[in-house]
Amino acid sequence: MASSPRSVIWPVVHDERRALIHDLEPLPEPLWETPSLCPGWDIHDVLAHVVDSAKTTRLGFIRRMIEARFDFDRDNAVGVEREKAKDPGRTLTALRAVVSRTSGPPAGIATRLVEAFVHGEDIRRPLGMTRNYPAEQVALALGYQVKTTTRMGGGKEIAAGWRLVATDTDFQHGDGPEVQGPAISLLLAVSGRPVSEDELTGPGAPVFLEQARP
Structure with missing residues (x-):
């Protein structure tokens, strides 16, 4: 029997979270303020968003969107502010605590791959870091993006x-x-x-x- 999308996708997402933690553990404090590929967000902001996204549940997402008046940018900003610790090391610790979670917003599970890969590069590219992403799984994320x-x-x-x-x-x-x-x-x-x-x-x-x- 072929593996279900969930059984294929979640292990990849968890691997990407662990890899991101590994890459960021030795990062000197000044570099946490490096601008990311996300306009207006630095490296630490993106990491906080990754933590926030990992904690998101379907019901919680609906509540948050109502509070944000269905403004995605506003909701993301609130999430970053909530999860961004004063010390970047504490934000990394927060990601470690949710590294194996399988919750997410009410959207296609491929969005978890999009988050993992795109935000991974949002952080790594400005820092001069590289990663060999699993191309077949990246293609799943890409297939979702071009139809959304x-x-x-x-x-x-x-x-x-x-x-x-x-x-x-x-x-x-x-x-x-x-x-x-x-x-x-x-x-x-x-x-x-x-x-x-x-x-x-x-x-x-x-x-x-x-x-x-x-």
């Missing part, structure tokens, strides 16, 4: 009009000028994150990069 509107946190509009082809796993999507690259680079691009010009190739890459640039 930007209003709901996806990248459907960004991906529209292009043929996106992963070079490190079996993933193809859309019609139009072809854009090729590693699945993680395509995922970041359709998620509104900056990627460098040498990450994506193909006849459509230059214009796609220009239009996808946040």
Whole structure:
């Protein structure tokens, strides 16, 4: 019998949380204020959001959205403020405490992969860190993003009009000028994150990069 999405996805999410903790444990205190790929958030802010997201439950999410008047940005800001300790080490400890949780908002489980991979890169790239993400699972996250509107946190509009082809796993999507690259680079691009010009190739890459640039 084939594994269910939950049995495949949650172990990957937990691995990514552990890997992020491992990478951030030796980080000198001044670097916690490094701007992340998320506009307006530093590295510590993103980590606090990861903790907040790991703690989120379906019912709790609905309550929070009502309190935030269904403003996702407002809700995220409240969550960061709640989970961001004065000492970054305490925020890391908070992530350790929830590393194996399997709760989440009322959305497709693939959103947990999107969170893990995109926020992992939000933190690592500005710090010059690299990670070899599991390409097949990144493709699952990418497949979710290209079918989800930007209003709901996806990248459907960004991906529209292009043929996106992963070079490190079996993933193809859309019609139009072809854009090729590693699945993680395509995922970041359709998620509104900056990627460098040498990450994506193909006849459509230059214009796609220009239009996808946040």
